Amino acid sequence: MKQFVSEDMVIQFLLKSFSKGKWLFNVPALYAHYADILSWNEQSSWSKPALFLRGTASPYIGKAEYMDAIACQFPLAEVKGIEGAGHWLHAEKTAEVLDQLQRYINN
Structure with a gap:
């Protein structure tokens, strides 16, 4: 992961959602809706x-x-x-x- 993320705290945070070789959060949904997540809806x-x-x-x-x-x-x-x-x-x-x-x- 250090190849892609330089901040140790970010790596530690992400690894909380990684278990037995798999991500625990819904990666496809995050990928598909990343722009929505980052946007500000009035x-x-x-x-x-x-x-x-x-x-x-x-x-x-x-x-x-x-x-x-x-x-x-x-x-x-x-x-x-x-x-x-x-x-x-x-x-x-x-x-x-x-x-x-x-x-x-x-x-």
């Missing part, structure tokens, strides 16, 4: 508070077009960054993620 806006946590080292959520989409669909959303975390912030910075979640829930 929905009616959520009029209640919402929290988005993002790793500051991740390219996700931080882009202007993503922030605009979040603001449009979640007008009361807060976006908080977890410093030094990438896409898997819950695994990389578990304590910080839990702290942010507890602060949000308790407010």
